Amino acid sequence: MTGTTLFRKVWDAHVVEAPEGAPALLYVDLHLVHEVTSPQAFEALRSAGRRVRRPDLTLATMDHNVPTLDGPVTDPLARAQLEALRANCDAFGVPLLATGSGREGIVHVIGPELGVTQPGMTIVCGDSHTSTHGAFGALAFGIGTSEVEHVLATQTLQQALPRTMEVAFGGELPLGLSAKDLVLAAIGQLGVAGGQGHVLEYTGAAIEALTMEGRMTVCNMSIEAGARAGMIAPDEVTFDYLEGRPGAPSGLAWEQALDRWRGLRTDDGAHYDSVTTVELSRLKPQITWGTNPGMVAPVDGVVPDPADFGDADEREAVERALRYMDLTPGTPLVDVRIDKVFIGSCTNARIEDLRTAAAVVAGRRVAEGVRAIVVPGSAQVKGQAEAEGLDEIFRKAGFEWRRAGCSMCLGMNPDVLAAGERCASTSNRNFEGRQGAGGRTHLVSPAMAAAAAVSGHFTDVRELM
């Protein structure tokens, strides 16, 4: 075996020690914190009389349960949790980008936006979509609250060495399709447990052709294939994105960083534990029909028949999913009518996502009976979109234009689906009740969500372009 994978280069550079018979101790370069998975961790530090080891490498924001309409937080539990984060950050010296600071937003949108997400770093957060940051060639993954406590106290994590998988994309992404279609297709092929125990590396000309926003969408959904993390080798696109951002190095340090970062790619001949290829040249826009992100079909497809699934467990799961989703086998997906549209989330609420959706919506109206909202990923994205006039395009078409936050992706704030409502959503999970108890979620790209909003049902967005 010759050569080293991108993953292994980053891993090796962060091993503090690797004792025999115990997990490695891995150093953490950036620890992102939010209100929902941190209060119990801070409380444990407090009761043990411990400090935060490296507040300079820790960054907190408010995103999961903040309201997206103007006005105060009216939910007393949400308010208490947000106040707890503020108090904890004060007490432990952790920098906080609070609501109203102008820098707040979804934790996985603001890290890259501030330039603190950088190639070759290890990044963790008490949130499974931390995999997003892998788009920069960082090793980034979600952790639980006990591990949040461990990182706060020690700036390290105990980690067993994961396996590696190359997800190699063949062909070009057809015109009118996006990173979301690409990654949904990959998850459909891998299955929701296909990446278990693995760090994925996405490769191929189609990946290199993606913008940073697109690459973040792809890495974001690595966890939906069950993977620990997803990575993409940094290149000029990455460096162009980072240059000049507040947290990025500048001057001589920038040049030195570039020298380091250019070595962050998998060497020729390096060995992955497994390789999967995904062919893109005939890909169509993707829509999920079931209750996990692997239950996905092309826009010209139909709702599948459980009888077509050979595995008994899977057949039962599909039957359950179709019952929950209230869908009949054989129904063309373009005949499925929707009640709500959500454009937002750490998967698809960056400026490029909003531009793409706005281009579809421009000069059209949200269909009768459909309620559609746009929730920018951060205060900065919101400001930029407004400077470009995108908010006006959305408002004129009948969309609601909201403040930044996680919002209806998981419905911890007031933005939820009612029981039985069907939503075209640019988020990452279509689990039962994810967007509200009894709500039915179909995952799509921003362009496809916009097309569904103006049509009242799913439609191939390329017919509107």
Add this chain to the structure above:
Amino acid sequence: MKALSSLTGSAAVLDRPDVDTDQIIPKQFLKRIERSGYGQFLFFDWMKDPAFELHRYPGASILLAGRNFGCGSSREHAAWALEDHGFRVVIAPSFGDIFRTNALKTGLAPIVLPAEALARVRAAVEARNELTVDLQHLSIRHPDGLQLAFEFDAYAQETLVHGLDDVSRTLLRDGVIAAYEAGHEPRFDARALPA
């Protein structure tokens, strides 16, 4: 963390694949800032259905689950809810990676058993609902004679059997961490970012 070396109790069967943590504990309960009291919200939406499998197994301490159990969100509240509800062991053909770690930190043993072996355990408890899970000797025993060995990471086994605290253990390595930091320049200072 509560130690767990051996447990004899009854089992609950939830034979569905890909049970995600949104089902185990829905988001509305993640607003609480406490570490305890989540058991009452376990499988909150599914529990509303009188036909939900778990209603058939009151008092169970061992959960026999399907493949990819605990996939999805990183919410440790899922492990807390299972533990607070009375479960100390979950046996499944596979687990979501983050859930598996969270379970270990919660004192809830995530045991991987191949689907065929798990089917034999299910059949045994359907006939007579009693099971012993022995973390010391890595074996599962049923009073009617079924006995199965399972694999478990040795470090995780030691942690669980003795109820050890990972943070305390790592803090003992402070010198090693400091030495690493001395040769590893930070890439930014989060405190110096423009607010």
